[in-house]
Amino acid sequence: xxxxxxxxxxxxxxxxxxxxxxxxxxxxxxxxxxxxxxxxxxxxxxxxxxxxxxxxxxxxxxxxxxxxxxxxxxxxxxxxxxxxxxxxxxxxxxxxxxxxxxxxxxxxxxxxxxxxxxxxxxxxxxxxxxxxxxxxxxxxxxxxxxxxxxxxxxxxxxxxxxxxxxxxxxxxxxxxxxxxxxxxxxxxxxxxxxxxxxxxxxxxxxxxxxxxxxxxxxx
Numbered sequence: 001x002x003x004x005x006x007x008x009x010x011x012x013x014x015x016x017x018x019x020x021x022x023x024x025x026x027x028x029x030x031x032x033x034x035x036x037x038x039x040x041x042x043x044x045x046x047x048x049x050x051x052x053x054x055x056x057x058x059x060x061x062x063x064x065x066x067x068x069x070x071x072x073x074x075x076x077x078x079x080x081x082x083x084x085x086x087x088x089x090x091x092x093x094x095x096x097x098x099x100x101x102x103x104x105x106x107x108x109x110x111x112x113x114x115x116x117x118x119x120x121x122x123x124x125x126x127x128x129x130x131x132x133x134x135x136x137x138x139x140x141x142x143x144x145x146x147x148x149x150x151x152x153x154x155x156x157x158x159x160x161x162x163x164x165x166x167x168x169x170x171x172x173x174x175x176x177x178x179x180x181x182x183x184x185x186x187x188x189x190x191x192x193x194x195x196x197x198x199x200x201x202x203x204x205x206x207x208x209x210x211x212x213x214x215x216x217x218x219x
């Protein structure tokens with residue numbers, strides 16, 4: 001039996017996490033936030049003061065880290081027994097994750113961990129290369145995006161609500177730099193799968209996006 005997978009790829013701040021969790025809950029499927037895997041590795045590497053240019057050290061860190069995902073209303077991520085959820089959305093974590101995610105050796109270690117989330121009755125996989133690399137055979141694929149300005153505004157609001165200091169201009173600049181790096185990297189670049197449904201959420205409400213994605217998933 002083929003286990004159905006819905007992949008939702010796209011850049012940071014496009015709403016992938018919110019949409020993916022809502023869709024998984026409505027469908028009764030499992031949920032994978034691949035970005036949290038890379039962000040967790042980034043936190044582990046930073047806490048160990050690793051040289052981010054030392055590919056071997058980062059790869060070994062990926063092998064050794066132990067992750068636990070708990071998803072009720074929101075995702076809770078436990079790294080080596082410590083709740084790191086509040087550290088996941090910071091810009092420093094995101095920038096570090098984007099850098100180390102470009103290493104083929106690191107991606108190879110984390111690939112199988114992601115594939116193991118594919119279980120009945122189905123999986124909603126949220127990330128940047130879910131439809132192109134990890135679950136290339138997925139039954140439904142979405143590439144969810146929004147303008148850099150809109151994504152920066154969303155991230156700024158999210159950080160402020162969490163009590164984290166943030167600068168809108170800096171966030172916008174970092175998003176643009178990260179988009180360029182992610183789309184131009186040689187390994188698993190951030191591009192839509194050829195068979196993905198391209199969805200721009202800039203002018204849509206979350207509920208409108210969720211409805212469109214669920215319709216696609218059950219077609």
